[in-house]
Amino acid sequence: MRAGLKGVGWAILVLVIAGVIYEQYGRWQDRKRLPQIGRSIDIGGRTLNIHCAGEGSPPVILESPGAGPGLLWEPIQTEIAKFTRACWYDRAGEGWSDPGPFPRTSAAIANDLHELLRRAGVLPPYVLVGASFGGLNVRVYSGIYPNEVAGLVLVDSSHEEEPERAPKFYLAPSPPRYLWRPLHLACQVAAQIGLVRLLQPSAPTAQRTSQMTRRELIRALSRQPKSFVNNSSGIVMPESYAQGRAAAGLGARPLIVLTAGKPPSFSDPEMAKQAAAYQQVWIHEMQARLARLSTRGRQIVLENSDHGSIASEVVVAAAREIVTEGRNGRSSH
Numbered sequence: 001m002r003a004g005l006k007g008v009g010w011a012i013l014v015l016v017i018a019g020v021i022y023e024q025y026g027r028w029q030d031r032k033r034l035p036q037i038g039r040s041i042d043i044g045g046r047t048l049n050i051h052c053a054g055e056g057s058p059p060v061i062l063e064s065p066g067a068g069p070g071l072l073w074e075p076i077q078t079e080i081a082k083f084t085r086a087c088w089y090d091r092a093g094e095g096w097s098d099p100g101p102f103p104r105t106s107a108a109i110a111n112d113l114h115e116l117l118r119r120a121g122v123l124p125p126y127v128l129v130g131a132s133f134g135g136l137n138v139r140v141y142s143g144i145y146p147n148e149v150a151g152l153v154l155v156d157s158s159h160e161e162e163p164e165r166a167p168k169f170y171l172a173p174s175p176p177r178y179l180w181r182p183l184h185l186a187c188q189v190a191a192q193i194g195l196v197r198l199l200q201p202s203a204p205t206a207q208r209t210s211q212m213t214r215r216e217l218i219r220a221l222s223r224q225p226k227s228f229v230n231n232s233s234g235i236v237m238p239e240s241y242a243q244g245r246a247a248a249g250l251g252a253r254p255l256i257v258l259t260a261g262k263p264p265s266f267s268d269p270e271m272a273k274q275a276a277a278y279q280q281v282w283i284h285e286m287q288a289r290l291a292r293l294s295t296r297g298r299q300i301v302l303e304n305s306d307h308g309s310i311a312s313e314v315v316v317a318a319a320r321e322i323v324t325e326g327r328n329g330r331s332s333h
Contacts, residue, residue, distance in 0.1 A: 019193035023225070026197045034220060036096045037071060038089070043115040049096035050089040050120050054081025058127050058150040058326045060319050061117070062088040063141075065132035065155075067231040069095030069221045074214065076129075079316040084323050087122060089113070093230030095221050102184045104230060106240035110141035114148070124148035127322045129315065131155035132307070133235075136244045139293075143247030150326035151254035152294075153318045156307050159286045160241040167274040174238060184233040191225035200228075250294035254325040256318040258310055259287040261303035296325075 038051030051070065052059070060080050062073040070088035080086035091109055092100025100112060117126070127150050130138035135157020142149045163171060175183060190196050200223050212220070221227070261283065263275035283301055291299035300318070302310055 016193050019195065019198075021194075023192060023194035023197055026194070026225075030220075030224060034096075034217070038096060039120075040096065041116055041120045043112060043119060046092070046098040046100065048089060048092065048098070048112060048116045050087055050116055050122075051077075052085055052087040052120075052122065053077055054083070054085045056084035056323075057123070058125050058323060059085035059087060059122055060127045060129060060323065061113070061122075061138075062086065063113070063128060063130040063134035063138050064088070064091065064094070065134050067094070067222055067227060069218060071095060071214070071218055071221065076312050076315055076319075079312070080319050083320060084127075085122070087117075089116060091230075093226050093234060095227075099226050099230060099234075102181060102234055103236040103239060104234040105236055106137045106140040106243045107144065109137045110144055113137075113141060114145055125150035125326065127151050127153070127319060127326060129153040129155065129319055130157060131310075131315075133158050133240075135290075136160075136240055139247045140240070140243045142250060142253075143243075146248065146251075149250075149253060150329075151322035152250065152256075153315065153322055154255070154257045154290055155310055155315055156258060156260045157287075157290060158241075158244070159282075159290065160245040161286055163238070163241065165278070165281060165286070167271070167278055169271060169274075170278070172237075177238075180233070180236060184229070187229045187233040191229050196225040196228050200225075250297070252295050254322050254329075255291065255294035255297040256322060257287055257291040257297065257299040258314060258318060259283055259299055259301045260305045260307050260310060261301050262306040264306055 036049065038049040040047040040049055049070070062070065062077060064070055064072055070090045073088040077086045077088055090097035092098065092104065092112055100108065117124070124145075125148055128138035128141060130136070130152070132155070135154040136159075138152055138154070139157070142152060187196075259282070261279075263272075263279035266272040266275055287301075288299055291297040300314075302314060305311065305314075
């Protein structure tokens with residue numbers, strides 16, 4: 001029995017070493033076929049990636065929705081850069097950014113962004129545009145650094161009342177608090193020994209960025225093991241919701257709340273019925289409440305859009321309006 005256990009131990013050790021080598025080779029391959037768009041800024045022992053275009057002030061900072069790199073914003077950035085400076089960035093653990101310490105709450109993300117912009121030389125005040133989870137993050141940023149924010153655009157932003165008011169099938173399962181850190185550590189170990197990469201679906205056929213469509217590139221970046229770890233166990237939504245609830249209002253700073261008018265589609269009739277009812281609560285109560293965070297807040301309900309289909313031109317127009325108000329407000333002082 002002792003000899004058998006020893007053999008099993010050696011076999012596990014060999015597999016772990018092989019897994020670590022496999023993961024390191026995969027990261028080397030990723031660096032070769034996914035050359036960086038943007039520049040890495042050291043924010044204190046780790047780097048975040050940021051990409052800016054255009055000139056002018058106040059700059060527009062684009063905060064991504066859930067999982068995925070900042071490159072998602074490229075079409076919108078291109079249009080905003082025609083009238084002011086526009087920047088997207090990769091949150092810790094996404095795109096070309098290093099992972100960040102656990103937990104990845106809205107406050108941790110806001111503090112990262114603050115340090116990134118400072119060290120990158122992007123001067124405040126900023127117009128912050130946040131979509132979905134990114135909307136929660138920019139609200140928390142505004143609460144922590146109110147003097148750095150000229151105005152906000154919230155694009156169907158997450159709301160702290162979702163856990164209590166949304167249908168249960170809308171919500172991702174949340175493990176008990178005492179399991180948060182152990183699960184995160186387990187995911188980190190699985191990524192380090194190559195298990196996450198091994199279990200991922202096959203990569204796009206194109207081997208270099210120049211041969212990939214933007215969609216393929218975003219998909220490849222999103223399927224990096226660090227992104228899996230970040231989004232499966234690093235982001236702690238209950239803490240972020242609490243931070244959003246505690247964030248102060250905007251006072252008289254301009255705010256536009258873009259709200260999807262259509263619920264997601266479900267084939268199940270009962271789920272579709274609950275989704276339609278919740279959409280009315282979402283529009284007329286939760287999102288309307290966000291608009292009241294500022295005395296100059298305004299809600300725009302987009303009747304033909306759902307959560308994932310708000311048109312780029314609508315976001316660009318809202319950003320332009322807030323930038324213009326920011327410039328007019330500055331010139332009047």
